[in-house]
Amino acid sequence: MDSPADRPCRISVQRRGPLLVEGPVEVELEDGTTVVSDRFRVAVCTCRRSRRYPWCDTSHRDRERKPS
Template identity: 85%
Template sequence: MPSSPSDDARPPGTARRVKVQRRGPMLVEGPVEVELEDGTTVFSDRFQVALCTCRRSRRFPWCDTSHRARTPGPGGDEPAAKD
């Protein structure tokens, strides 16, 4: 049976873990409900979700690894060089 956004196995007052990465998605312990700019909400009951921070994802707000195509090189904002 699918869980609803109000179902959460955490005890009340327990913090939800969010992992921020410099190059890549924001990882959030699930389940999560995300409110988008237009007011709509999307829900995932997965144990961890990857939220897109580059806004290139075709599945926004979920990450589809589109950020990998234009990851900056180690020295700055330019895309990584291809050999």
């Protein structure tokens, strides 16, 4: 039988965006602390701009709109 524990964790890489990881996940930070999310998919920040680091808060997006 193909249970979720038998399948590898899926991580989606996006150009100029977060890593999308199928959850639940545990992330070990540089200082050794661990943060946990039980959501079915989480966005892990790769730009380090997020106020909720290591979770993405979309700070990587360009906030300034370009004229049309």
